[in-house]
Amino acid sequence: MVTVRSIIAVAVYFDWPLFQLDVDNAFLHGTISEDVYMKLPPGYYSKNETKVCKLVKSLYGLKQAPRKWNERLTTVLLDLGFVQSKCDHSLFIYLKDGITVYLLVYVDDIVVTGNSVDKISEVKHILNETFKIKDLGVLKYFLGIEVLYDKNAICLSQRKYCLELLSEFGYLGCKPINTPIEQSYLVSSKLDKDQKLLTNISGFQKLIGKLIYLSLTRPDISYTVQFLSQFMHKPNEVHLQMAFRLLRYLKQSPGKGLSFKKSDNLNLLGYADSDWGKCLSTRKSVTGFCIFLGNCLVSWKSKKQGTVSRSSAEAEYRAMCAATCELIWLRNLLFELNVKCNLPMFLNCDSQAAISIAANPVFHERTKHFELDLHFLREKVANGVISTVKVDSESQLADFFTKGLGIAQHEEFCKKLLLVDLFKPNE
Structure with a gap:
């Protein structure tokens, strides 16, 4: 879903249309390579029998069927000039002569967007000749998720x-x-x-x-x-x-959903927070972070940490490391989408002690028990990839993912995260 949200945010920013395709199930399991062979089950013939059954089409229900379908579709898309994303293998990107097309695949459902309607139509035509697809038109319903359009926003x-x-x-x-x-x-x-x-x-x-x-x-x-x-x-x-x-x-509000509005920038911004010793049985802390692409929320997480933190500063530092990993992955994904993000990427935290640990390599006494992989945050800060920012606890949006909030603060944070209910008249 991170890729879907990222692509929708980029499409909203560039005013690109979103289309949906569906591959016919009969062709999904029927147009696979003819060079696949299936061995007969043990005991069906004697041990000296050397005959095998030639599999002309991939059989529905076989463990190999999804893999063979994915290989077949990938081969066709690569022949069309698409490049498979290294950050997300379900994403295919076409960049040539100023034409940009993004194609996102989930089994037999496909979402297409780009800056050239003619190129998108060409891709649809070739896919239809190869697999027999159903053109569902403008993206409205994808994997149980309704896509609603409202002026300059998508929900x-x-x-x-x-x-x-x-x-x-x-x-x-x-x-x-x-x-x-x-x-x-x-x-x-x-x-x-x-x-x-x-x-x-x-x-x-x-x-x-x-x-x-x-x-x-x-x-x-x-x-x-x-x-x-x-x-x-x-x-x-x-x-x-x-x-x-x-x-x-x-x-x-059953119709509440995530809104993507057009903004003037596509830079990444993160908020990271933790709740120290939240679990009373294991005394493990809770990590929470959220990542914005411009003004749009594209990624978030609420998860209990794997180890016990000896201090609240350590718990906050671990949350910052988790958010940093997500920021770097999103930046790499956007780089493949030909979207440039300015450096440094800002990471907001309300713990001055954790910020000091990330910035001061001499701060050794409190960090000698840290795992080695946690110190990569210092490297990213030193290289100018990440810039830590002290934020007030009242403005820490990551609190949304670490604890229960009061009614007023909960509703305020919902608005800041662009959660809206288009089915309500007052919104």
């Missing part, structure tokens, strides 16, 4: 998916609430009083799995979903009540 929403989720669990007529989780919520106190395990674990797992997919366009529920996903195999009734509370929050 990604999963309203239909969200309403089906609420209906499935009987929360379509529930009373909505304003936040996905209580502010500074700690579940340990309630678990001490009620340690009753859920009997229907599969139902809880199904709900969390659907919420994980919904978080692709709803960063406002990312922290709550990552917290609940830690208890997939041994949930308590308290965890189920938290998941139901999240459904009540979704009922407030």
Whole structure:
């Protein structure tokens, strides 16, 4: 989804049209190489039998079918002059004589955009002759995500998916609430009083799995979903009540989605934060970061750290390293898309101690236990790739992904992240 959001942000900036194609399933599994051979199962013939079955077409259900389909499609696109991205192998880029075309593939669904409608039509024609495709026109619905157009903006929403989720669990007529989780919520106190395990674990797992997919366009529920996903195999009734509370929050605005508005720059900007010792059972901290391309949110993460941090400064430093990795990957991806980002890329953090550790190589006493791979942040700061910026805690957008917020701050951060509900008249 990061690539989809990045391509949409670039398309909005350059006013490029977005088109969607669908490859016929019969051809998806039927126009594979004729040089593929399938060995018969053991015991079907005697050990001395040397005959094999020649596979003219790829059979549906074989493990090799998706790989062979991808190889076939990749070969055709490379022959057309496309170059496969090294940052994301599902992305193909055509850059020649001032013509730019981006093609994004997910199995048999394809999104195409570029600055030349004639070249896009040519690519469609060749793909249709090779695979028999369905031209679905302007991009409107992709992988369960609705693409809405509003003046100079594009919004990604999963309203239909969200309403089906609420209906499935009987929360379509529930009373909505304003936040996905209580502010500074700690579940340990309630678990001490009620340690009753859920009997229907599969139902809880199904709900969390659907919420994980919904978080692709709803960063406002990312922290709550990552917290609940830690208890997939041994949930308590308290965890189920938290998941139901999240459904009540979704009922407030099921059509809310991520908006991409045209701006005057395509530079990368990051926010990184952590919540030290958040998990009371393991004492591990939570990493949260969000990355903006211009004014558009293109990447975010809320995740529990893998090791225990001895101080809040160490936890913040680890969060900054995670955000730096994402910034560098996005810059490399944009470089392949022929989009130049100015250096340094600014990374906002509200911990002065973590910023000092990143900038001062002599600051050894507090960092002698750090893993070697964490020190790459110092190298990027020294080389001018990353510039750390001290930001006030009230303006730290990454707090959105590390803890529960109050109603006023939650709604303010939703606006800053360009989360809108185009289905509501007042928005």
